[in-house]
Amino acid sequence: ILHKMTEDILCLSTAEALSERRSTTTVVAETDDDALSQARERIHRLNQYQVNYPQCSLVDHPSHVQVVMSRWEISLLLEASLVGVTSASGWPVSTPKFCKYDGKEENGSCELTYPLIAKPLTAAGTKKSHCMGIVLNGGGLEAAVDEVGDDASSCLLQEYVNHNANLFKVYVLGEHMHVFRRPSLPNLPTGTSALNNMNESYKEFDSQQRPYPTARDFGLDLAPKCTTAPPNHEVVKDLTREEIAPVVNVLRQAFGLELFGFDILLSDDGRNELLVVDVNYFPSYKEVSNFPSLLAKYLTQRAIQARKTGIATEGRTVHR
Secondary structure: OOOOOOOOOEEEEOOOOOOOOOOOOEEEEOOOOOHHHHHHHHHHHHHHHHHHOOOOOOOOOHHHHHHOOEHHHHHHHHHHHOOOOEOOOOOEEEOOOEEEEOOOOEEOOOOOOOOEEEEEOEOOOOHHHHEEEEEOOHHHHHHHHHHHOEOOOEEEEEEOOOOOOEEEEEEEEOOEEEEEEEEOOOOOOOOHHHHHOOOOOEEEEEOOOOOOOOHHHHOOOOOOOOOOOOOOOOOOOOOOHHHHHHHHHHHHHHHOOOEEEEEEEEOOOOOOOEEEEEEEEOOOOOOOOOHHHHHHHHHHHHHHHHHHHHHHHHHHHHHO
16 A cells, blocks of 8 residues: 555554454544644554564655654754755755744744745644745734644744746655746745735735735736846756756755655845755655656565565575
8 A cells, every 4th residue: 555654534554453474454534633643643653563564665764754744844954954055057055044933933043034934834744734824024923823823823934035936846756856847926025115015914825726826916016126136047947857966865865755855946036046945755746747657666676675685684694
């Protein structure tokens, strides 16, 4: 049974009363409201299953998957792992500045200026994890906590990086990677006066629903000129697999995952850098042609590799 272990619909469970000679797996429908706790429990069960049945091969260890269930942990790991990283042609790579906000104070060492993007701390396993909001000025902070806050009414605040309404979706499947351009959020003004004069202070959206809010949804007839020294987008007009290979290698090692995805923004604020956001486990791969066949081939190779490793280990044990 192949299933995304962080989701809140199905789970993999083992009957505790089964003997060592007879082990089965069952698909169970979940209806409990605490979907995040269920996801964590499934990860624990998978981990224990692998301990009890070492012949079971895990592509990604459950403890590594658990990290990407928290946007706070994702952001901390991105911040630490991307120091000094560049793309193949030398573009600096980082992650947007961020803070944890509980409605009273910003918990973190960063200094943020408006606009901001507010995200739930929970990154997977619940419907609310995809609800986000754009905070245009101080008046939108209370709405951000009310709408997207969790974990004692806290949320993640992240700097809003203008990126010309385009992002690059990266899918990683073992050693293979795929990059696709997607429409994204519009460029927004950055000055306090301009932001305070906008029609609203907070705009909510669902990151899994398209289309995203456009410039007109913010009361802007045209995308404003938000940069003083825009980068040469002709250089990285379309990110290639070769260009981002160094980034993928760093993230694969930092997160310890083989099946994952992330978004890259090409900043349009004069910094001339690539920014990594929202690492997620076992994404949809929906733009990848013939993905079911590619996945089947990859899993088959992993199973054969695990089997050979097991046989080799058993052989060394007998030899001793």
